Amino acid sequence: MAAPMKKFTGLLPPLCKAFSACCHVKPALTISNRLYTPIQSARTYSILPNGSFPLRRSILQNYTPLVQTSVRTRMDWAEPTIVCDKKEGKPQSNKNVLKRFKRLNCGLWIRTRAGRSKKLWRMGQQKKWRHRLHVVCNASQSTLLDKMVTKYWKKKTYFVDDPYEPYQKRTKMEKFGVDIQKPKFVP
Amino acid sequence: MAQAGKFADKALQLLRTYPRVALNNLKDMPGAYKKNFNKRRNAGKGKTHGRGHKGMGQRMTLPPLGYEGGQIPFHIRIPCEPYYKDHEFKRQYPPFSLLQVQRLIDMGLVDLNEPIDLLTFCNTAHYDCSIEDNHYGVNLTEEGADTFQAQINIEVQHASEEVIAAVERNGGVITTRYYDPECVKAMSNVLKFLKTSTPIPKCKLPPQDAFEYYSNAKNRGYLADPEEIVQARIELAQKYGYELPEISDKSQKELLLRRKDPRQIFYGLEPGWVISLKDQCVLKPLAEEHQKYYAS
Numbered sequence: 001m002a003a004p005m006k007k008f009t010g011l012l013p014p015l016c017k018a019f020s021a022c023c024h025v026k027p028a029l030t031i032s033n034r035l036y037t038p039i040q041s042a043r044t045y046s047i048l049p050n051g052s053f054p055l056r057r058s059i060l061q062n063y064t065p066l067v068q069t070s071v072r073t074r075m076d077w078a079e080p081t082i083v084c085d086k087k088e089g090k091p092q093s094n095k096n097v098l099k100r101f102k103r104l105n106c107g108l109w110i111r112t113r114a115g116r117s118k119k120l121w122r123m124g125q126q127k128k129w130r131h132r133l134h135v136v137c138n139a140s141q142s143t144l145l146d147k148m149v150t151k152y153w154k155k156k157t158y159f160v161d162d163p164y165e166p167y168q169k170r171t172k173m174e175k176f177g178v179d180i181q182k183p184k185f186v187p
Numbered sequence: 188m189a190q191a192g193k194f195a196d197k198a199l200q201l202l203r204t205y206p207r208v209a210l211n212n213l214k215d216m217p218g219a220y221k222k223n224f225n226k227r228r229n230a231g232k233g234k235t236h237g238r239g240h241k242g243m244g245q246r247m248t249l250p251p252l253g254y255e256g257g258q259i260p261f262h263i264r265i266p267c268e269p270y271y272k273d274h275e276f277k278r279q280y281p282p283f284s285l286l287q288v289q290r291l292i293d294m295g296l297v298d299l300n301e302p303i304d305l306l307t308f309c310n311t312a313h314y315d316c317s318i319e320d321n322h323y324g325v326n327l328t329e330e331g332a333d334t335f336q337a338q339i340n341i342e343v344q345h346a347s348e349e350v351i352a353a354v355e356r357n358g359g360v361i362t363t364r365y366y367d368p369e370c371v372k373a374m375s376n377v378l379k380f381l382k383t384s385t386p387i388p389k390c391k392l393p394p395q396d397a398f399e400y401y402s403n404a405k406n407r408g409y410l411a412d413p414e415e416i417v418q419a420r421i422e423l424a425q426k427y428g429y430e431l432p433e434i435s436d437k438s439q440k441e442l443l444l445r446r447k448d449p450r451q452i453f454y455g456l457e458p459g460w461v462i463s464l465k466d467q468c469v470l471k472p473l474a475e476e477h478q479k480y481y482a483s
Contacts, residue, residue, distance in 0.1 A: 080251040094262070096262050148253065
């Protein structure tokens with residue numbers, strides 16, 4: 001029992017080193033590409049202080065944890081909103097929002113559904129159809145997205161032959177006690 | 188010269204050793220630039236300025252918008268979709284309904300003895316068109332098409348089939364016309380354009396993606412063949428079930444046949460002319476180079 005335990009403890013420090021090395025630099029793939037080939041890196045980190053291989057693994061099995069150890073920092077996920085840019089001195093909108101969402105003239109935001117192109121072989125026909133649809137965002141989500149985007153993207157648009165034209169106006173708001181479609185005053 | 192004092196003498200001695208005053212030695216006066224301070228802390232009143240006691244709120248170290256405690260945020264979790272592809276280069280046409288046109292005629296804001304175009308819409312101040320927002324003119328919509336009763340010669344930038352039928356049923360004429368951004372800017376605010384005292388611009392031909400629309404007789408395009416338009420008028424009358432009224436009045440006939448040149452913007456004025464408001468006269472180009480450039 002003692003011998004395998006020793007081997008196991010001996011394996012930990014070199015792995016930890018590799019982990020910490022990847023933490024400092026953001027993309028882990030670039031290190032392996034530039035400095036070491038994947039085979040080299042797998043061998044160096046898996047060798048014990050004795051000089052022997054601890055476990056009989058294939059090269060790929062050693063390679064995969066190295067790639068996946070890219071730890072993202074806090075700022076990677078949510079970047080702070082830019083109130084005043086250094087170059088132009090203007091507020092700037094979040095690029096991630098404009099890539100994924102669209103604002104309609106009535107103030108609603110639309111989006112696609114997450115996981116619409118993942119594991120399609122497992123989905124039924126009805127679920128596939130449901131995932132293809134575009135849906136409207138939540139109230140709390142839309143207020144958040146409004147803050148992330150500048151004034152330019154909240155202007156009304158008047159495109160001709162627009163596919164989103166029937167959705168630009170809000171309808172059926174009578175049950176909430178709001179009459180949006182008031183008759184126009186014509187003298 | 189009597190001695191000025193111990194310290195003054197020392198200061199004068201120092202001055203002689205200093206370098207001469209030049210551009211590289213100059214320094215800004217104190218208070219020349221405003222120092223940025225945090226307005227959020229100063230604004231408001233009371234003890235804490237509405238920020239509470241202690242913590243991230245008072246020290247302004249709150250996490251950025253959309254941060255969800257380390258898990259993938261909502262605005263990154265959603266897959267990408269090219270909603271805003273070429274958004275800045277797309278042409279926009281702000282709508283104006285037939286009911287609003289009828290209203291302008293009833294209120295007396297539009298003169299029926301002259302043809303209607305983008306300039307008359309902008310001059311009534313009931314319509315806004317700014318080229319800064321990529322607006323390229325009027326899109327006439329079919330609201331109030333059943334109650335429309337006026338014989339007019341109208342020129343718009345975009346019109347549907349029902350609108351064309353509603354205008355021609357009353358014996359009117361409609362054409363669709365393209366204006367390039369420089370012309371739209373001149374027409375949207377005429378007084379501002381005339382004060383610049385620049386020559387009237389020559390209108391360009393429509394771009395590649397709009398050329399098909401404006402050269403089609405079904406859309407009553409201004410580049411279409413006039414013989415095809417006559418045939419298209421009869422076809423549309425058969426489709427909607429009305430008869431084209433015959434016009435006997437001579438003055439009315441002249442009004443309906445008035446058209447602009449494809450390079451012309453204003454009625455009665457040609458491109459290249461300069462209008463001076465101060466002297467109240469029109470200046471025309473005389474050089475051959477200018478005449479060749481402005482010729483259609």
